[in-house]
Amino acid sequence: MNISIKSIDGRKILSLLEERLDSACSARFRDTIVDLLEEDGQPLIVDLSAVGFMDSSGLGALFIAKKMARQRSASFVLVGLQPRVLVMLDLSRMTDLFEVFPSIEDALAKI
Amino acid sequence: MLDRDVIRVDIWVPNQKRYLKLIGNIAEEVIHALDDDGGDHEALAFHLNLVLTEALVNAIEHAIDESPEQLVRVSISVEDGDLCARVYDHGHGFDIDQIPYPNLDIPEEKGRGIFLMRTLMDAVRYRKSGSGNVLEMRKRLACGPPA
Numbered sequence: 343m344n345i346s347i348k349s350i351d352g353r354k355i356l357s358l359l360e361e362r363l364d365s366a367c368s369a370r371f372r373d374t375i376v377d378l379l380e381e382d383g384q385p386l387i388v389d390l391s392a393v394g395f396m397d398s399s400g401l402g403a404l405f406i407a408k409k410m411a412r413q414r415s416a417s418f419v420l421v422g423l424q425p426r427v428l429v430m431l432d433l434s435r436m437t438d439l440f441e442v443f444p445s446i447e448d449a450l451a452k453i
Numbered sequence: 454m455l456d457r458d459v460i461r462v463d464i465w466v467p468n469q470k471r472y473l474k475l476i477g478n479i480a481e482e483v484i485h486a487l488d489d490d491g492g493d494h495e496a497l498a499f500h501l502n503l504v505l506t507e508a509l510v511n512a513i514e515h516a517i518d519e520s521p522e523q524l525v526r527v528s529i530s531v532e533d534g535d536l537c538a539r540v541y542d543h544g545h546g547f548d549i550d551q552i553p554y555p556n557l558d559i560p561e562e563k564g565r566g567i568f569l570m571r572t573l574m575d576a577v578r579y580r581k582s583g584s585g586n587v588l589e590m591r592k593r594l595a596c597g598p599p600a
Contacts, residue, residue: 402562
């Protein structure tokens with residue numbers, strides 16, 4: 343699984359550099375986010391701009407990450423969602439669960 | 454009667470999730486190869502990719518023999534305006550009618566696979582087949598001749 347993690351002014355940015363967020367990588371993706379949240383509770387921006395497809399396990403991973411961030415009162419936002427990822431959120435009625443920004447720059451300006 | 458495509462694809466892949474992408478890509482190519490019938494093939498390609506991914510994960514996770522050398526069979530056919538996707542497994546099987554509709558107002562990490570199949574396809578059946586089981590998903594294509 344290809345992931346890039348960087349820190350900008352106290353905010354972490356995790357970019358998933360995979361075409362698909364599916365059951366082949368969703369557990370590792372979830373665990374990576376959980377580890378980041380456990381480390382220091384810094385605001386976390388998850389960049390999915392490279393992801394053109396997400397299955398229900400990917401959605402589950404995002405849900406667990408959001409739940410954990412909420413428990414730790416940490417900001418957790420998604421950026422760069424492609425149309426099919428948005429459809430998955432909509433089909434599962436999870437669109438309102440997440441704070442979504444068009445780009446990393448937009449998210450950095452808000453959190 | 455319209456002159457419609459007939460496509461039949463049978464694929465065997467190892468019992469490993471890293472082949473999900475391959476199956477998804479093949480599924481999308483099948484849809485893109487269809488004649489223009491006025492339907493939204495881009496959406497249909499995504500939907501078939503998604504439901505086959507969900508079905509294949511079920512087959513892999515519930516296989517009795519989890520060795521990665523075991524093969525899982527997937528078939529996709531288009532005939533008489535009817536799309537049919539099947540995933541064969543060698544698990545213990547389950548009663549699909551007993552799978553509850555998820556409460557979407559109370560999100561959970563898991564439990565949406567069958568829901569997505571039922572939402573995106575016209576009919577979903579799960580039954581015994583030979584020494585194993587088959588999950589069959591059907592969808593009527595746009596402008597196809599009457600069933």
